[in-house]
């Protein structure tokens with residue numbers, strides 16, 4: 001199994017190398033050269049399997065010889081052992097033919113744990129074999145950062161630096177990143193928005209002298225392994241609703257396009273997914289792009305679903321690559337337009353392909369609050385604002401085909417928005433008691449590449 005870059009000129013890599021490399025050296029994102037297929041009988045055989053067993057069967061064909069079967073099974077077992085629900089990703093019913101996939105039972109209460117806990121295990125195993133040391137730099141709008149810190153805290157051969165937009169994450173998210181006391185954890189509050197954090201991270205990957213000096217590794221969804229781990233729950237959810245004998249639709253609260261792209265990989269593998277609906281908040285660049293054919297950044301507007309306050313949606317590049325018949329030069333051209341002008345126009349054929357693959361909708365701030373209140377009233381489920389965006393956007397698509405909306409975070413990560421909508425202040429699980437009492441450790445940093453690189457070099461003892 002080989003991985004190729006969306007910009008067409010970086011070397012092809014195997015799974016292990018793609019995971020440790022993160023961003024391709026031509027600035028693109030790694031994707032499989034060909035997506036492995038799962039026959040209907042193999043999909044049907046997932047019925048009744050544990051989440052861990054399903055994870056093994058769905059992901060194994062993508063791994064080549066990076067791990068033996070026994071090693072991979074052991075890594076999966078360790079990754080999901082700390083989840084607070086036996087099903088790992090339980091489905092609950094909201095309405096006739098509308099289901100919620102609860103992805104917030106991991107250690108940091110967001111869907112990121114599904115991939116990050118596994119990447120943590122896989123990277124540690126790879127580092128133990130190679131004996132090397134890495135520096136992880138992550139960009140976060142709140143959830144990736146806390147999940148990454150949880151997965152890598154305390155490891156002697158990994159330093160973790162997390163860039164988050166100062167003042168634009170929830171207090172719970174901030175404290176999850178700033179209260180761990182391990183010396184390999186560095187929370188950096190950047191003067192800017194998430195797009196600035198992600199842009200500086202990509203700048204670091206594209207600055208080869210720095211990248212090689214610190215052994216830079218990435219755990220954002222630019223890393224293919226992140227996407228792969230998120231493919232699994234599409235299979236477990238769909239099979240429990242009757243796939244492969246029946247179609248299932250999904251609505252996905254979307255920001256960086258990683259989670260919904262994972263759904264498109266599940267569909268490419270053979271899972272009978274009908275509609276994949278992109279649900280955006282008021283930062284609706286993806287909805288506008290799919291509707292108008294023009295991808296144009298407008299500046300981020302802070303919302304009550306802050307983890308989706310994103311304009312430069314990294315994984316959209318992977319979907320574009322497929323829609324452009326895997327023409328890396330064409331993708332590179334559109335990305336250059338985006339960098340130089342803040343916009344690009346999707347060629348008509350590619351736009352039709354994207355529209356065939358993805359429906360979309362937008363949810364305003366008021367609609368988000370109303371969806372939280374309405375869902376509590378009609379089904380007793382308390383939603384986080386991101387999941388509420390999903391539920392609102394899913395509603396016009398409800399019909400004969402079961403719809404699964406992804407619940408991407410626990411409501412207690414966003415208590416202010418939930419309380420404003422319902423009057424109920426959701427409590428953190430008891431295992432997180434003390435989060436508000438522990439001292440915080442955070443460094444304010446400018447939105448400046450040279451300053452960030454200097455800080456990382458100094459903290460990792462390279463200067």
Ligand SMILES: Cc1ncc(COP(=O)(O)O)c(C=O)c1O
Pocket residue numbers: 110111142143144221253254255256257258259260307308386387408409
């Ligand atoms: C709670 C939550 N919901 C949804 C999203 C959107 O996911 P993605 O970036 O994979 O589209 C994120 C982060 O991006 C998130 O943290």
Ligand SMILES: N[C@@H](CCOP(=O)(O)O)C(=O)O
Pocket residue numbers: 139140141142143144145219220221222255256258307308314
């Ligand atoms: N919402 C994310 C943004 C980063 O997304 P990623 O999936 O690329 O890591 C976050 O919570 O940080």
